[in-house]
Amino acid sequence: MNRFPVALLLLFLLNLPTFSQEIQWEPIAPGVWKGSSGVPESYDLSSAAQPEAKLAALEKLGAEAFPLNQGEITGIQRDGNTYLRFPLERGEQLFGFGLNFKTVHQRGRILRLHVDHYGGTDNGRTHAPVPFYVSDRGYGVFVNSARYLDVYAGSASRLDSDDPPEARDRNTDSKWTASPYSDAVEVMVPAAGVTVYVFAGPTALEAIQRFNLLNGGGALPPRWGLGFTQRVHRLYSQEEVVREVDEFEARGFPLDFVGLEPGWQSKSYPNTFAWDPVRFPNPAQLVKTLQEKGVSLNLWMNPYVSPDATFYNSLTPYYGSHTVWAGAVPDLSMPAAQQIYWENFTRDHVEIGVGGYKIDEVDGYDRWLWPDVATFPSGLAAEQLRQTYGLLVQKQSAQLFREQNRRTWGLVRASNGGGVSFPYVLYNDYYNHRDFITALINSGYSGLLWTPEARASDTAEEWLRRFQTVVFSPMAMINAWASGTKPWTYPEVEEEIKAMALLRMQMIPYWYSSFAQYHFEGIPPFRGMNLEPGFVEAKPIGEPKVSMDLESNPYEEAIKSEIKDQYMAGPSLLVAPFFAGDTSRSVLLPKGNWYDFYDGRYVGNGEIIEVRSRLDQIPVFVREGSLIPLMEPRLHAPGPNERVDLEIRHYGKEAATYWYYDDDGYSFDFENGNFTWRELKVEKDGQGNWKGTLSPASKGKPNTIGKVRWKFMSLEE
Template sequence: MKYNIYCLIFFIGFYSVSQAQEIQWESIAPGIWKGTTGVPESYDLLSAANPTTKMAAIEKLGAAPFPMDKKEVTARQKDGKTYLKFPLTREEQLFGFGLNFKTVHQRGRIVRLHVDHYGGVDNGRTHAPVPFYVSDLGYGIFINSARYLDIYAGSASRLDSKDPAIARDRNTDPEWTASPYSDGVEILVPAGGVEFYLFAGPSPLEAVQRFNLFNGGGPLPPRWGLGFTQRVHRLYDQDDVISEVDEFEKRGFPLDFIGLEPGWLSKSYPNTFDWDAERFPDPAALAATLKKKGVGLNLWINPYVSPEADFYEELKPYYGSHTVWAGAVPDLSIEKARNIYWQKFKKDHIGVGVGGYKIDEVDGYDRWLWPDVAVFPSGLSAEQLRQTYGLLVQQQSAKLFREQDRRTYGLVRASNGGGVSFPYVLYNDYYNHKDFITALINSGYAGVLWTPEARASDTAEEWLRRFQTVVFSPMAMINAWASGTKPWTYPEVEEKVKAMALLRMQMMPYWYSSFAEYHFEGMPPFRGMNLEPGFEEKIQVQHRNAIDLESNPYEEALKKEIKDQYMAGPSLLVAPFFAGETSREVILPKGNWYDFYDGSYAGNGEIISITARLDQIPVFVKEGGIIPMMEPRLHAPAKGETFDLEIRHYGETPSTYLLYDDDGESFAYEKGDFSWREIKVEKDGSGKWKGTVSKAAKGKPDHIGAVSWKFMTNQ
């Protein structure tokens, strides 16, 4: 009997030791801790992206206490897999887990984070399945793994929970639920170990800032990148492109860079990466002509190599086992492969004046990309390369421009954790206007940028509404080459579209400073309301009578998410209308808010109802907001060019604003060649508003010309 008891005790002890693993904690920056368990893989998201942490900016945020009980964070390894658990409290809400299109609240969801083309369902398969989440309690967690991760975000109730779900009788208890309470986020990592990072706040926004700064800070685009881009038909030739640019100029529509679709290539799907000699006989002349017109050039590519590419044989030792559209897949994790591959781009594209790329099809579908049974010469798994290929192409292509001391700003179909600093904006083939805004909100939780591009529209109203949201987004892109839709296609709204396009250009100083804040301080330029101080989500629950329990007896009443309004820059709340809507509600955070267009008072910490105006996208400015604007123009200010400012102030509160300035094109700012100009608004002795702009330090950039003031409230 004693023998059996001893065996049982030994078995339990052995089982516990073999399952549970001590987590090694390391403080790596103020408010940031690294946890390590088991034996992490050498290749992960951070080794692929290779970001440079902005330590000084993190230190500026200051110290913060560890935001949870370390004993409640657990890890164990079994069968070559790692299981992580992080604690949750009863009312805690979660945000993040990548670029989701339909959901903002992530608690209670089950997802597999997997790079893929978005298929219409928030199941973890998306263009940027970033394994980072942030809690409304003011902390964030990032799992540094290049594997497909299974996430149970407070969806699995444990038997050993200290705060277990209540067992209810479905027959008699009206509070019975098919989704019992869970007090933890559990994550399955298919590897024998992993490192993860915990970011303190104390606010959710500060946790996001620390995550962004840890990953290098956001990109600082060239000024031209924040203007308008138009993508032309895939079979346009050199003369067609110039004619398109001239048409924009003639009609008075802004344009800063133009995108060529696959027809610029001699062969595509798979690609030679050579210019088509008939359609584009002189690419250097095209680039030079466009440059004189104030317009840059962007090229569509995907990475897959045609057997007819001139470097195909040289690169052959570095291909994966499977093809994509019969094109070879270079293993870009290998340095020699990178050197061979990108030399072509450097010489034949960037060398003739191309300013950026649209990097397509590095996301999915499964039937297009290499399968998980593929092998690669680096020894990395197909899964690991699937999760990081978007990171690799971003980092490596951006490096080509850096070598020429030219900033770029392009498009990409896939990204992941670690890629915060890359100068690329995500896009896809999905096309739902409301979901595009949800994605824009979620991008701020994931350290990526997303554009709600304008393509085809069924009506003039829809075209205008889509165009309005493009104006208030990271990249103002018209990608209507397939439909042939132009900004002026619908004459009944042409002038309204033009006015919105010119507003985008007027706001260039505000957008540029907002991206500088992203770069230097980690503040997402576009973000969800739940990151805004003073915002209180007015919880609304779907009425139980609306639930169809016959078709689904386990359907739940759902809390309404706020996914149709967002913050843009430090001071603006954007609440778009969608086609067919005549009115809507807007939730204003605490503090006074004002109408962007006329400065009138809108409300304070309340839900307001607004009526649609066809010519405006509703925008509200927080108390004391300062919005620097320049004159309407068709192209962003060029390097060295000065511009006049009209500075708008909203509200009754004296305030300050930092306006960023540099040369707008090079990396000189990394060596300190930039300036922050303080804009200050206060009342003079007679009670009248006055404004001042500090002088640029000697030898620092100063591109501000004449300055005028507009005090929008109580004019």
């Protein structure tokens, strides 16, 4: 009997044809389907974040048909990897894939989704590389893997494609392109299987809502979290912190929470997580003093444990094989490690009244973070923990405050898919103002929150422009840990800065209701223009070009214009920042009438308008028939259940309705139904005059509304 030669057998097996396999889809909520390819790993983004889906809210969005051709979605296993393929149509545009800083359009991009610091290029290595994308055709896709994923987002063309690119002759065809048409998104998952989710729309915004709601809905901050925050110099003492808080008060600048940087600890990099006895001899008294002044305290930390920490030895069985800055890395995927680690934070910080944390350096950089060859006692791969460590620390630290029945609002350096509901805002060390706005836009496509923080500036104008954008972001923050910058550091713009800070405080009612929409309905409070009804992007600029100078750039391409310097804030506001040196800028308005936020004048409808710069304003426009609730300018956010008087601004010439969210602004009692949505309504009375009404408060429910004044901003001439 002839034996088949082993070498030939191996060659035969290696060259076996690979057949695409249709994924079997299971509806798990209205408009949401789950599918698996191969044998998925037990640890993924969802198992790390453990979100609680808002099924009732998903039911309200209603049922929709599966938005893609199921037969065109395939998953195959080969060489220990899983290869996914999702179809694309001609002209279809994609958004998402996490926190990108330079690009909004993602079709045609090649990405390695890898948690890392942002290195200046949109290549997938970023602080929150969420493997979720949404299409302008009104659907979304989430690849639920805690691995580094290779994504070809419409950048590659298969030989057997039913809709291949046209072969062109570069020698004679002026329309030849170095980026030929691709009809699919392809993802390589380095595992023998993976779970994927598809979200219907019918609009892109509704697909994002479904993604956010499946992942627990957006975080609802305490009211004080929407006020103003200052992060003080890293080596400030207890007395210096109090002096700075007092100076804010004396100068009339608002302040709701102060951030302490590494110097609050006895040792840092690596950390003891214990108060320095010299700089902070009585931390409980400090917290109490600040609370009496209406200010909360936020503490910087990264998770890496110093050998001098009191609990270092207790965690010995739960450390990874490698250190970070000579600090041990606790395997926080393990419940036993979590209990030992976090009980120290509860005792030394949370129980004395600290309001939250800034969680640093859970993202990268490869030179100091644990390497991919590291091992952990849980048995998880180093890359799995890198992809999810930001999720773990967010979830576990937030739980400390939940156990105290008080909300927190903090900062984090890394997140990922599944972390929608965590009360943390992303930040980093990158400092490009324009790119910060692009990141703010992209955050809304991926269930993230991002702040374009202000630190220091070369000129007074730059300082003012940066400050204006933090006022219209999830966290109004000066991060002065190194620069020591104050709002009044540049005297020539001090009054303009103060006016913007007070405007932030006036807008807390609007921001709070916007975040309630995020929590209960999944609508991002800050989002790109492509999600706005009636918005149409500019047409491609020119035809594809080919440089005839092969020595310079033989693959030069025309780029379709992206709108990455204006965005929506809350349900009604279009924000179009100025940058230092700008004397004017263009703003692309969606269809419908739009009005100036500050004076109510009509500015345009579905057109490009030109706006002249002025130091005292950031351009903001309001859609037709909008109501904007404001409170009086004040130095601190309202306290628990505190009543405030409201001014309700009406814009446009149409009747309007607005749902105002109300709860105690502090606790988690709203999760047990202790909240209300009150209807604000403006319509004309029998004499043709505008009249505003507020629905009555519900008996036994929170009521923080005092007197109400109506202001009609766009009265007919």
